[in-house]
Amino acid sequence: MQATLELIEGHRVLDPHPAIPVWDVDPYDEAVLHDPYPFWKALRDRGELVWIPRYGAFMVGRHEVTKEVFSDHDRFVSSRGVGLNDFKLETPWRAPSIILEADPPEHTKTRKVMSRALSPKVVKGMMDMFRAAAGEIVAPLAAKGGIEAVTELAEAFPTTVFPRAVGMTDANPRHLVDYGAIVFNAVGPDNALRRAAMARAPEVAAWITAACARDRLTGDGLGALVYAAADAGEITHEEAAMLVRSFLSAGVDTTVTGIGSALWCFSQFPAEWEKLRADPSLARPAFEEVLRFTSPVHTFARTAGCDTEIAGFPVPEGAKILCALGAANMDPDRWGDPEAFRIDRRPVGHLAFGAGIHGCVGQNIARGELEAVLGALAPRVARIEPAGPAIWRPNNAIHALDRLPLRLIPS
Amino acid sequence: MKLTFIAHDGTETVVEARPGDTVMSTALAHDVGGILGECGGSMMCATCHCHVDPDWTAATGARMDGEDDMLDCAASEVTQTSRLSCQIRLTEAMDGLVIRLPEAQV
Numbered sequence: 229m230q231a232t233l234e235l236i237e238g239h240r241v242l243d244p245h246p247a248i249p250v251w252d253v254d255p256y257d258e259a260v261l262h263d264p265y266p267f268w269k270a271l272r273d274r275g276e277l278v279w280i281p282r283y284g285a286f287m288v289g290r291h292e293v294t295k296e297v298f299s300d301h302d303r304f305v306s307s308r309g310v311g312l313n314d315f316k317l318e319t320p321w322r323a324p325s326i327i328l329e330a331d332p333p334e335h336t337k338t339r340k341v342m343s344r345a346l347s348p349k350v351v352k353g354m355m356d357m358f359r360a361a362a363g364e365i366v367a368p369l370a371a372k373g374g375i376e377a378v379t380e381l382a383e384a385f386p387t388t389v390f391p392r393a394v395g396m397t398d399a400n401p402r403h404l405v406d407y408g409a410i411v412f413n414a415v416g417p418d419n420a421l422r423r424a425a426m427a428r429a430p431e432v433a434a435w436i437t438a439a440c441a442r443d444r445l446t447g448d449g450l451g452a453l454v455y456a457a458a459d460a461g462e463i464t465h466e467e468a469a470m471l472v473r474s475f476l477s478a479g480v481d482t483t484v485t486g487i488g489s490a491l492w493c494f495s496q497f498p499a500e501w502e503k504l505r506a507d508p509s510l511a512r513p514a515f516e517e518v519l520r521f522t523s524p525v526h527t528f529a530r531t532a533g534c535d536t537e538i539a540g541f542p543v544p545e546g547a548k549i550l551c552a553l554g555a556a557n558m559d560p561d562r563w564g565d566p567e568a569f570r571i572d573r574r575p576v577g578h579l580a581f582g583a584g585i586h587g588c589v590g591q592n593i594a595r596g597e598l599e600a601v602l603g604a605l606a607p608r609v610a611r612i613e614p615a616g617p618a619i620w621r622p623n624n625a626i627h628a629l630d631r632l633p634l635r636l637i638p639s
Numbered sequence: 640m641k642l643t644f645i646a647h648d649g650t651e652t653v654v655e656a657r658p659g660d661t662v663m664s665t666a667l668a669h670d671v672g673g674i675l676g677e678c679g680g681s682m683m684c685a686t687c688h689c690h691v692d693p694d695w696t697a698a699t700g701a702r703m704d705g706e707d708d709m710l711d712c713a714a715s716e717v718t719q720t721s722r723l724s725c726q727i728r729l730t731e732a733m734d735g736l737v738i739r740l741p742e743a744q745v
Binding site: 336339340343344346347348349512516576577578581582583584585586587588589591592595 | 664667675676677678679680681682683684685704705708709711712
C-alpha cells in the first residue's frame with residue numbers, strides 16, 4: 229500500500245489489495261439512485277468487500293460486514309466525514325456536525341444530551357400532539373380520495389409537527405425539507421446532485437442557523453432541552469446551537485421519506501394494509517419493515533482510522549468505506565425472503581437507523597410520527613391504491629419518493 | 640457458553656451464547672420472548688430492559704454512560720440490578736449468566 233498526496237473526491241488515493249474484487253461502476257449514477265435494488269444485489273454478489281475505482285473507495289453491502297464497518301467506531305471513524313470527503317484533508321462545506329461527524333470521547337458528551345432530549349419518555353409526551361395533527365391532516369385527504377402523497381401527506385405532517393416539537397417560532401417548510409436533502413446530497417461525490425445542493429446551501433443554511441438561535445425557540449420544546457444542557461454546563465451554548473441544527477438536518481427530510489415510503493409499500497402490498505387495519509398494534513412493527521424494505525438512508529461512509537482488515541482483506545488507514553445500508557437490509561443471507569414485505573416480520577437488526585453509538589438518535593420521534601400517521605390512516609382508509617407511477621428522487625444518501633399519486637378509498 | 644433467561648412468569652430458557660455478542664442479540668437470536676430491542680442496540684429505547692441475577696452483577700459490571708437516562712424510560716420497575724441488555728457484552732467469564740426479564744417492555 230502506498231499513499232500519495234493526490235486526492236480523489238477529497239480523500240487519499242490508495243492501491244487496494246489485488247485480491248479485492250474491483251467493480252467499475254458509479255454507485256451514485258442517477259439511474260442507480262432511481263432504482264437501487266439491482267445495484268444492491270450486484271454489490272452483494274460481488275463479494276464482502278468491493279473496490280470502486282471511480283471514487284477510490286471500498287464498498288460493502290452484505291449485512292454482517294456492513295453492520296461491522298458501520299458500527300465499529302473504534303476502527304471506522306465518523307469524524308473524518310460520513311461521505312467521500314476526508315475532513316482531515318479537506319475543509320468540509322459546513323462546520324462538521326458535533327454528533328454525526330464526531331468520535332468518542334467528544335461524541336459521548338453530545339450524544340448523551342441528544343438521547344436524553346429525544347428519549348422515549350419525551351416522545352411519549354408529544355404523542356397527543358402528533359395524533360391530533362395526523363388526524364387533522366389525514367381526515368380531509370381520506371375524504372378527497374386522489375392525492376399527491378409526497379407533498380400532501382409525507383411533507384405536510386413532519387413540517388407541521390417537527391417545528392412544534394423543537395419549539396421553532398420560524399417555520400419555513402420548504403427550507404426545512406430542503407436542508408435535509410442538501411446535507412444528505414453533500415455526502416456524495418462531486419456530481420450534479422451535490423453541486424445543485426451546494427448552490428442552494430448558502431441561502432438555506434443561513435436560514436437554518438438563524439432559526440436555531442435560542443431567542444428563536446420556545447421554552448418548552450426539544451431545542452430548550454438542549455440549551456438547558458448548556459446552562460447545566462454539559463455542553464457550551466455554541467454546541468447547543470449546533471445540536472439544534474442537527475435536529476433540523478436529520479429530523480425532517482428523513483421522516484418525510486419514511487412516511488412516503490410507508491404509503492408506497494402499502495399501495496404495493498394491499499394485503500399488508502388489511503393486516504394493519506385488522507390489528508392497529510402492528511403500526512410500529514410495520515414501520516420497521518418499511519424501513520428495512522426501503523432504507524430511507526441508503527448509503528453513508530466511514531473512514532478507516534487505522535490500518536485494519538475487512539473480511540480478511542487489508543484496509544489501510546484513511547480508506548473510505550461506503551456502507552450500502554439498503555443492500556444490507558435486502559440481504560437474503562440475513563432475512564431469508566427480503567423481497568417479501570411483511571409488516572409482522574419484526575426485522576430487528578435492520579440498518580436503516582444505523583447501528584451502535586451512531587444509531588439514529590431521533591429514531592423514537594420517527595417511530596412516534598409514523599405511529600401517529602398510520603394510526604390516523606388505518607380507521608379512515610380501507611385501501612391505498614396507486615393512481616399513477618411512483619417517481620423516486622435521486623439523492624446521494626436518501627432513497628426517497630419525489631411524487632406518489634395515490635387514491636385513498638375511504639372506509 | 641450458556642445463558643439462562645427467566646421470564647416474568649418463572650419460565651426458564653437456557654440458550655447457547657457466544658462471547659462478544661450482547662445479551663439482547665442473544666435473546667433475539669433465540670426468540671426469547673420478553674426482549675424487544677426496538678432500537679437494535681443503540682441505547683435509544685428501553686425495550687431490552689432486564690435484571691441481572693444478583694450472583695452475576697459483578698461479572699456484568701456497571702451501567703454504561705447514558706444507560707441510566709434510558710432506563711428511566713423503561714416500562715417496568717427499575718431496580719439496582721436493572722440493565723439494558725444491549726449494553727451487556729458477553730465474555731467467557733459470564734458462562735452460566737442468569738438474566739431475569741421484566742413484566743413488560745412497552
